[in-house]
Amino acid sequence: MSLKNWLEAPASGISAPGRPRLNMVRGVVARVTTPLLPDDYLHLINPLWSARELRGQIIEVRKETADTATLVVKPGWGFDFGYRPGQYIGIGVLIDGRWHWRSYSLTSSPSWNAKLIEITVKAMPEGFLSSHIVNGVPSGTIVRLAAPQGDFALSEPPPSKVLFLTAGSGITPVMAMLRTLDHREEVPDVVHVHSAPTTDDVIFGAELAALHDKHPQFTSHLQLTRSSGKFDLDKLDELYPDWRERETWACGPVAMLDEIEHRWRAEGIVDRLHTERFEIGQAAPVGEGGTVKFAVAGRTVVADGATTLLQAGEGVGVQMPFGCRMGICQTCVVPLVEGHTRDLRSGDVHGPGERIQTCISAAAGDCVVDA
Structure with a gap:
């Protein structure tokens, strides 16, 4: 290992792309303060400074609808503002002494502000963290952040013709794309079909109307499902007959995306379709759980069959890599050394020597993971 790589290694998990000097400084800080944590010193100067993790501070909580709120966050040291819209x-939010993690789309444009980011969260009935964020998290809260990622992003340069199909909170990544195009004054021929139960449920409703009025080449089509039913894809031929020529981004409920993918595949244009799923289908039955040993960290925890290995590890202070926390990005993959685990999406059981995704895998009996 070169001297440069050795110096940067302690901070490699939060390295800033294209900023080698910053990465080396963070790594050096971590080296010289070992075995003490550099955060013990940095936190005294600025709570957003950390040599080992990304942090942020919530500076505003802004209501969008009755069950949706936007968090304006000031990221700390090392955050990469070169993210792609979408x-x-x-x-991660600390609640009652435990960190709770979730992934959310950035709704801010990368060109909006070099010091702030925004995420917009819809409270879900089964979502403990989303409900807390929308109804309870105060301004000033320090949060943990994971670096931006994901392939559902606006292409560069944008296509000459675009179709956005969204429903509910599926509008959030597309809003970042629309804001980026608007800020650049480079809005192409865009049709956006968005579905929501009522006008009061339309996230960013006023902003969509303003964009529609500002840009003649932007069409905002709202489908109010409570009064008009769900949007029928057959109407695309009538309303927007050139839809097959458009590059399409779609985000919304599983059933909606399944229908869109089926239609685009039947039309032979699936290569023009980009989808983002916030839900991963039906969960598998709960397994039996067991004692989980994290070999690298040297820690052990008893976990039930509904708790993911990632959550179980975090509960005892084991820091493992993660990204989407939904089984999509593959960031959390680690080897299974002993025992068996169960994939909570499919129910598949994995054994020793296999590589597993800790964010969607639970213990199926006692097991040892290389983490």
Whole structure:
């Protein structure tokens, strides 16, 4: 290992792309303060400074609808503002002494502000963290952040013709794309079909209307499902007959995306379709759980069959890599050394020697993971 790589290694998990000097400084800080944590010193100067993790501070909580709120976050040292519109970040919030993590789409444009980012969160009935964020997290809260990632992003340069199909909170990554095009004054021929139960449920409703009025080449089509039913894809031929020529980005409920993918595949234009799924289908039955040993960290925890290995590890202070926390990005993959685990999406059981995704795998009996 070269001297440069050795110096940077302690901070490699949060390295800033294209900023070698910053990465080396962070790594050096971590080296010289070992075995003490550099964060113990840096936090005294600025709570957003950390040599080992990305942090942020919530500076505003802004209501969008009755069950949706936008968090304006000031990221700390090392955050990469060169993210692509449509990407997501992980955010960790400390609640009752335990860190709770979830991934949310960035709704801000990378060109909007070099010091702030925004995420917009819809409270879900089964979503403990989303409900807390929308209804309870105060301004000033320090959060943990994961670096932006994801392939559901606006292409560069943007296509000459675009179709956005969204529903509910599926509008969030597309809003970042629309804001980016607007800020650049480079809005192409865009049709956006968005579905929501009522006008009060339309996230960013006023902003969509303003964009529609500002840019003649932008069409905002709102489908109010409570009064008009769901949007029928057959209407595309009538309303927007050139839809097959458009590069399409779609985000929304599983059933909606399944229908869109089926239609685009039947038309032979699936290569022009980009989808983002916030839900991963039906979960598998809960397994039996067991004792999980994290070999590298040297820690052990008893976990039930509904708790992911990632959550179980975080509960005992084991820091493992992660990204989307939904089984999509493959960032959390580690080897399974002993025992068996169960994929909570499919129910598949994995054994020793296989590589598993800790964010969607639970213990199926006692096991040892290389983490």
